[in-house]
Amino acid sequence: MKQIVVSHWNHFWFRQVPPHALALARIGFGFFLLLYFSLQFPTVAMRYSSAGIILPLFRPTTPLTVILTPPPPPIALLVFLVLLVFLLLFTLGWHMRIVGTVAVILYLYYWFLSLHLFDTSFDRIFLLALAVLTFSGADRVLSVRSYLEGYRGVRGNRRYRGIVFNPRTRRTLQYRPPGRGRTGRIPPLVSVFPQRLLAIQLTVTYLGVGLQKLVLPGWDGGEVLTVGFAGRWATPLARWLLLENIPLSAYDLLIFLIIALELTLPFGLWSRRMQRWFFALGFLFHLGIALLLGIWWFLALPVLYILFVDPEEVKSGLSVLISFFVNCNRFRMR
Amino acid sequence: MGSRHIAGNIIIACYGVITLTAFIYTLTRIRLLPASVWPLVDHSYSMMAPYQGDDEWNADLLAEGLRSDGRWESINLGPYFPQGRGEANVRAFLKGFWRREKGRWFARYSELARQLLLHERGRGRSIVSVRLTLERWPRAPESFGHLRAGPLVLRHVLAEVSL
Numbered sequence: 096m097k098q099i100v101v102s103h104w105n106h107f108w109f110r111q112v113p114p115h116a117l118a119l120a121r122i123g124f125g126f127f128l129l130l131y132f133s134l135q136f137p138t139v140a141m142r143y144s145s146a147g148i149i150l151p152l153f154r155p156t157t158p159l160t161v162i163l164t165p166p167p168p169p170i171a172l173l174v175f176l177v178l179l180v181f182l183l184l185f186t187l188g189w190h191m192r193i194v195g196t197v198a199v200i201l202y203l204y205y206w207f208l209s210l211h212l213f214d215t216s217f218d219r220i221f222l223l224a225l226a227v228l229t230f231s232g233a234d235r236v237l238s239v240r241s242y243l244e245g246y247r248g249v250r251g252n253r254r255y256r257g258i259v260f261n262p263r264t265r266r267t268l269q270y271r272p273p274g275r276g277r278t279g280r281i282p283p284l285v286s287v288f289p290q291r292l293l294a295i296q297l298t299v300t301y302l303g304v305g306l307q308k309l310v311l312p313g314w315d316g317g318e319v320l321t322v323g324f325a326g327r328w329a330t331p332l333a334r335w336l337l338l339e340n341i342p343l344s345a346y347d348l349l350i351f352l353i354i355a356l357e358l359t360l361p362f363g364l365w366s367r368r369m370q371r372w373f374f375a376l377g378f379l380f381h382l383g384i385a386l387l388l389g390i391w392w393f394l395a396l397p398v399l400y401i402l403f404v405d406p407e408e409v410k411s412g413l414s415v416l417i418s419f420f421v422n423c424n425r426f427r428m429r
Numbered sequence: 430m431g432s433r434h435i436a437g438n439i440i441i442a443c444y445g446v447i448t449l450t451a452f453i454y455t456l457t458r459i460r461l462l463p464a465s466v467w468p469l470v471d472h473s474y475s476m477m478a479p480y481q482g483d484d485e486w487n488a489d490l491l492a493e494g495l496r497s498d499g500r501w502e503s504i505n506l507g508p509y510f511p512q513g514r515g516e517a518n519v520r521a522f523l524k525g526f527w528r529r530e531k532g533r534w535f536a537r538y539s540e541l542a543r544q545l546l547l548h549e550r551g552r553g554r555s556i557v558s559v560r561l562t563l564e565r566w567p568r569a570p571e572s573f574g575h576l577r578a579g580p581l582v583l584r585h586v587l588a589e590v591s592l
Contacts, residue, residue, distance in 0.1 A: 105434070108437060109433075109437055138511035138512075141509060142511065146548075148509045148510075148544045150523065150526075150540060150541065150544075152525065211525035212519075212525040213512075213525065214475070214519075214525040215479070216475050216476050217479070219472055220476050223476070288437055292444070295444075296476065299448055299452070302452075302477070303451075303455050303476075303477025304478070304479065307455055310456050313483070322483045322568060325487075325568035325569060326568055327487060327515045327519070328515040338570050338571070389515055
């Protein structure tokens with residue numbers, strides 16, 4: 096019995112898997128972070144330099160915290176550009192561990208300097224995801240690193256980017272599933288541990304949020320929504336909804352559905368049969384929050400839903416997709 | 430079992446304890462771990478507690494500068510909080526200091542006022558003092574500031590800083 100438990104535990108947390116799910120998460124999440132910080136670019140001086148009002152979490156009066164002294168605007172802009180460049184390199188998967196580490200350090204710097212005032216859960220989730228992905232091996236495929244590793248391989252053939260193509264004969268060959276293919280290379284494998292850690296964190300986030308709504312006062316009826324739709328976050332769409340005088344029972348039903356979704360998402364995302372439905376529901380939920388309350392940052396979570404999919408399934412799905420495009424290409428070349 | 434497995438299991442154990450503690454705190458407000466590791470638990474708790482409730486009031490920070498002729502004039506905080514209204518509104522209330530500095534976070538408003546005074550004087554405005562006031566008014570579906578007028582508005586001076 097103990098051997099079975101240990102075996103299942105090791106299989107769940109530590110087995111070697113194809114890194115495609117992590118790679119897709121790296122690309123999607125990387126682009127999201129680029130968007131998140133790029134939108135701040137026009138106002139970097141007021142957000143992160145001495146030209147604005149800066150209240151760091153720790154007063155910059157000790158040798159350890161002097162780094163939190165707000166810099167002059169040109170320095171602040173330079174540091175911010177470094178972050179953007181490194182996030183781009185992270186997304187592309189080039190020297191990911193180094194650029195990812197620097198990006199995490201800069202994110203922490205901005206947190207202590209200014210982001211702590213907003214004190215959000217999503218900044219914390221983003222930091223954790225960035226740190227875990229940095230050391231996950233997510234750059235082993237679908238990355239600049241893998242392209243360069245493959246390109247420097249066998250002469251004459253462009254190697255693994257999902258296809259094998261001979262420029263002399265102009266013939267393409269279908270991507271071969273696991274094992275030594277025609278390229279002679281064994282596809283890379285990484286530990287599933289980082290993928291599990293992030294997926295568990297997302298699970299816990301949804302579960303905590305859902306259970307909290309069951310416990311906290313004010314979430315037992317739809318009034319909390321009507322109040323929220325008239326608050327600081329309300330968008331014109333939310334205000335229009337309020338002014339339409341929809342009955343309170345509709346808001347009660349909406350609250351019930353939201354809590355039901357938040358309590359079932361943590362389990363549905365893991366279910367292989369129901370996953371795609373919960374992916375869609377989760378995306379619609381976060382889209383609704385973005386449209387009604389202007390809180391769009393949690394749209395990063397659906398981007399990370401790929402981490403709930405079995406890594407082998409992600410790889411075979413990508414293979415099918417690549418084969419489809421390769422065959423389309425071959426048809427066009429004829 | 431290799432060293433990687435051992436390290437991985439240690440990480441899982443630590444993560445599990447911190448997450449479970451944060452979970453219990455989320456639901457019951459009971460602190461199970463000592464203060465030395467509480468920043469980690471707080472981080473985990475904050476990841477699962479994004480929106481805990483709301484009230485029926487809108488609030489905003491009003492900044493005013495005292496001119497040398499004794500008249501108060503309003504200062505536009507928009508350039509200093511260039512984020513969207515929701516985020517700017519939260520930031521203006523220095524939310525990040527609430528839990529960490531408990532009853533002492535009000536003192537941070539004096540710092541905010543002092544920086545505002547210096548910046549405004551740097552922009553050429555001849556003001557000698559800055560006053561920060563918290564204004565609260567009932568919410569209305571028409572707009573954020575629809576009822577921000579007259580006797581419905583409650584005011585509370587948070588800080589006043591002079592040269």
